[in-house]
Amino acid sequence: MRSLIDILDLTTAEIDELVSTANDIIADPEKYAHKCQGKKLATLFFEPSTRTRLSFEAAMYELGGNVLGFSEAQSSSSAKGESVSDTVKVVGYYADIIAMRHPKEGAPLVASMKAGIPVINAGDGGHNHPTQTLTDLLTINREKGRFSGLTVGFCGDLKFGRTVHSLIGALSRYEKVKIVLVSPKELTVPEYIKEEVLKAKNIEFVETTDLEEVMPQLDILYMTRVQRERFFNEQDYIRLKDSYILTPEKLATAKPDMCILHPLPRVNEIAVAVDDDPRAKYFEQAKNGKYIRMALILKLLEVE
Amino acid sequence: MTVSPIENGIVLDHITAGKGMELYKVLGLAELDCLVAVINNAYSKKSPTGKKDIIKIDAQIDLDFDIIGYIDPGITVNIIKNGVNTKMEKIDPPETIEGIIKCKNPRCITSVEQELPHIFKLTDRENMVYRCIYCESKAK
Numbered sequence: 001m002r003s004l005i006d007i008l009d010l011t012t013a014e015i016d017e018l019v020s021t022a023n024d025i026i027a028d029p030e031k032y033a034h035k036c037q038g039k040k041l042a043t044l045f046f047e048p049s050t051r052t053r054l055s056f057e058a059a060m061y062e063l064g065g066n067v068l069g070f071s072e073a074q075s076s077s078s079a080k081g082e083s084v085s086d087t088v089k090v091v092g093y094y095a096d097i098i099a100m101r102h103p104k105e106g107a108p109l110v111a112s113m114k115a116g117i118p119v120i121n122a123g124d125g126g127h128n129h130p131t132q133t134l135t136d137l138l139t140i141n142r143e144k145g146r147f148s149g150l151t152v153g154f155c156g157d158l159k160f161g162r163t164v165h166s167l168i169g170a171l172s173r174y175e176k177v178k179i180v181l182v183s184p185k186e187l188t189v190p191e192y193i194k195e196e197v198l199k200a201k202n203i204e205f206v207e208t209t210d211l212e213e214v215m216p217q218l219d220i221l222y223m224t225r226v227q228r229e230r231f232f233n234e235q236d237y238i239r240l241k242d243s244y245i246l247t248p249e250k251l252a253t254a255k256p257d258m259c260i261l262h263p264l265p266r267v268n269e270i271a272v273a274v275d276d277d278p279r280a281k282y283f284e285q286a287k288n289g290k291y292i293r294m295a296l297i298l299k300l301l302e303v304e
Numbered sequence: 305m306t307v308s309p310i311e312n313g314i315v316l317d318h319i320t321a322g323k324g325m326e327l328y329k330v331l332g333l334a335e336l337d338c339l340v341a342v343i344n345n346a347y348s349k350k351s352p353t354g355k356k357d358i359i360k361i362d363a364q365i366d367l368d369f370d371i372i373g374y375i376d377p378g379i380t381v382n383i384i385k386n387g388v389n390t391k392m393e394k395i396d397p398p399e400t401i402e403g404i405i406k407c408k409n410p411r412c413i414t415s416v417e418q419e420l421p422h423i424f425k426l427t428d429r430e431n432m433v434y435r436c437i438y439c440e441s442k443a444k
Contacts, residue, residue, distance in 0.1 A: 104411060
């Protein structure tokens with residue numbers, strides 16, 4: 001029985017296989033419409049989410065399965081003080097697979113040790129978000145046809161941005177990838193990502209505070225939101241939230257085939273006017289999230 | 305100063321100077337009934353500082369090599385039986401440690417679920433970096 005807690009739980013060959021399945025689902029969704037008939041997905045969301053939860057639910061319905069669960073901690077027994085271990089042990093009797101989001105880092109790993117059924121980490125605090133990374137990888141694959149040799153810029157909150165950490169980890173396994181890190185000094189990527197991922201794997205990377213300076217180099221620009229819920233101090237959030245706002249003017253020097261990604265939701269870090277630019281792929285990316293989650297559910301449930 | 309040789313027991317040698325008392329505490333040597341000597345700042349040819357700590361235990365006891373390997377992997381352990389020394393040159397740092405240190409990350413699941421074991425994994429052998437298996441925070 002497999003779970004997905006960290007994107008690095010998957011080999012690059014398994015990622016290729018998931019991307020290929022997702023592309024096949026996009027091409028012929030009817031073929032997959034009954035693959036999970038009689039199976040149940042439990043969505044245990046201890047923290048609010050729109051896209052991730054709904055894309056998991058849509059994914060299971062489109063595979064012919066059913067969904068049960070809750071969308072906030074207050075409507076679960078955790079409000080009464082029940083531990084994650086106890087909650088998932090019980091859910092393991094009712095469902096075939098769990099997708100879990102939790103504000104505490106490592107909660108889905110605990111769940112995978114106790115549930116007795118596969119657990120998918122749907123985001124644990126500021127730590128990991130592997131299905132977002134799979135979504136990002138599927139989008140990059142569909143837009144660029146490859147992962148190797150790309151220059152990928154990450155911009156915004158690189159400190160608490162779990163999607164950034166996971167995607168850097170995943171991309172670091174491909175050849176000749178260059179990473180450009182754009183953030184205010186207070187929100188730089190954690191030291192361990194630099195030491196144990198980028199430097200350890202000899203990945204070329206640069207850090208800067210100036211987005212416009214590096215814009216012409218980028219094949220992918222991955223924008224992120226400064227997340228209010230990650231700050232203990234509201235004043236720090238207010239000071240940093242508008243650090244980078246992507247506008248059509250700032251895109252003037254970008255490559256014509258650069259691809260703009262964002263895990264969404266956005267607040268104001270991408271101006272609405274950018275949505276009409278053909279390089280804006282973030283809504284396409286959100287759509288891809290459903291397909292890659294369908295592929296993942298099939299894999300973890302070992303459905304042929 | 306002279307500490308007499310032991311016939312049956314354990315000598316922890318080449319302890320990094322300053323770590324002798326830490327090991328004495330975490331290995332629970334204060335609980336023992338037998339003679340235990342902690343020698344701080346002994347002369348050392350091997351150590352770059354020219355100093356080392358030594359612990360002599362006048363009894364055969366079960367030592368937790370994971371704790372030793374985590375705190376000071378360069379230590380030499382000498383197990384002496386009837387005056388014969390079986391030397392273990394170097395203790396390798398353990399791949400995982402459980403229940404020795406606690407994760408201090410307030411965002412970690414262990415901060416709210418008290419019954420979970422605190423487990424750390426060796427992620428960088430060269431720099432002796434251990435990380436919490438749940439949140440990946442570095443052990444401090």
